Amino acid sequence: MDITAIVPIRAFQDNYIWCLRRGSTAVVVDPGDADPVLDYLSNEGLWLAAILTTHHHGDHVGGNTKLLTKYNVPVFGPAREKIPGITKALREGDKIEVPGIGLELEVFDVPGHTAGHIAYYGEGVLFCGDTLFSCGCGRLFEGTAAQMHASLSKLAALPGRTLVYCAHEYTLSNLRFARAADPGNPAIDEREASARAALAAGSPSLPSTVESELAANPFLRSGNPALAASASRHAGRALTSPVEVFATLRKWKDGF
Ligand code: ZN
Ligand code: FE
Numbered sequence: 001m002d003i004t005a006i007v008p009i010r011a012f013q014d015n016y017i018w019c020l021r022r023g024s025t026a027v028v029v030d031p032g033d034a035d036p037v038l039d040y041l042s043n044e045g046l047w048l049a050a051i052l053t054t055h056h057h058g059d060h061v062g063g064n065t066k067l068l069t070k071y072n073v074p075v076f077g078p079a080r081e082k083i084p085g086i087t088k089a090l091r092e093g094d095k096i097e098v099p100g101i102g103l104e105l106e107v108f109d110v111p112g113h114t115a116g117h118i119a120y121y122g123e124g125v126l127f128c129g130d131t132l133f134s135c136g137c138g139r140l141f142e143g144t145a146a147q148m149h150a151s152l153s154k155l156a157a158l159p160g161r162t163l164v165y166c167a168h169e170y171t172l173s174n175l176r177f178a179r180a181a182d183p184g185n186p187a188i189d190e191r192e193a194s195a196r197a198a199l200a201a202g203s204p205s206l207p208s209t210v211e212s213e214l215a216a217n218p219f220l221r222s223g224n225p226a227l228a229a230s231a232s233r234h235a236g237r238a239l240t241s242p243v244e245v246f247a248t249l250r251k252w253k254d255g256f
Helices: 034-044 064-070 145-156 171-181 186-200 210-216 225-235 242-254
Strands: 005-011 015-022 025-029 047-052 075-078 088-090 095-098 103-109 118-122 125-129 163-166
Touching (some): 005 034, 015 034, 015 163, 025 034, 034 047, 034 064, 047 064, 047 095, 103 145, 145 242, 171 186, 171 225, 171 242, 186 210, 225 242
Parallel strands (some): 025 047, 047 075, 075 088, 125 163
Antiparallel strands (some): 005 015, 015 025, 103 118, 118 125
16 A cells, blocks of 8 residues: 555544545545644645545535635545535445555445445555444434445455544444443453553544454444344344344444
C-alpha cells in the first residue's frame, strides 16, 4: 500500500473522518463536517484529492458541499443513495483507483443500516461506515435483519488481518452489550483491555481487525451455539437460524 498513513479526524461527538495520506495528498472518508477536515488539511499542508462516501446520513456527507467549494474533487458514493456532489456512483464489484494516493479499493453493497450503504475494501483495509462497528453493528434504519446479516457476513469473510476502520467510536458501549449477550467469552475481556489502553493514550480504539471482531463481536457470532442459546433465552423461545439470532440480538441491543 502506497499510503503513508490513515489518520482519524474527529467530528461531532464520536465520528471519525478517516484521512488517507500520501505525501501532500489527502483523501477523506465520510466527511460529515467540513471544518475539522479543512483545519486538518491546512495544519498539515495537505491537498484534498477525493471524497469517499459510504451512505447518505448527514454525519457522513454533511461536509461534502463545503469541501467542494474549496476543492473541486471527485466524490465517490453509493449508486442507490442521494449523496451531495457525487461524481462516481458505485455498486457491488466496482473497483476504484483512489485519486492521488495509489490505493485500489473494491466496493461491496452492504445494505441494512441504509438501503444503499457501501463499503470499501483493498490492500488490507476496510472502510465500513455504519455497517460494522467494533463489537457492534449499525442500527437497521432502512433494511431488514436478513439484509444486515448478509452484509456483515460478507465483511466477516475478509482476511482476518484486515484493518477495520469504522465511522464511530462505539467500542466500549458495544462491549457492555457484548458482555450481557455473550457472557464468558474471553475475547470480550481482551478487546476491552486493548480498547481502554488505546483510549487512555488518547487514540481511537480503531482500527479493529476482522479476526478480533469474529472473536468478540456478537453480531458476527450469531452462528455460535452459546450465543444462540443466550439469544434464545432472551427471546423466550428456541431460535433456529443465525438470522433469527442476529435479529434478536439487534432488537435486544436497541433497547439495552
Ligand atoms: Zn449512519
Ligand atoms: Fe453515522
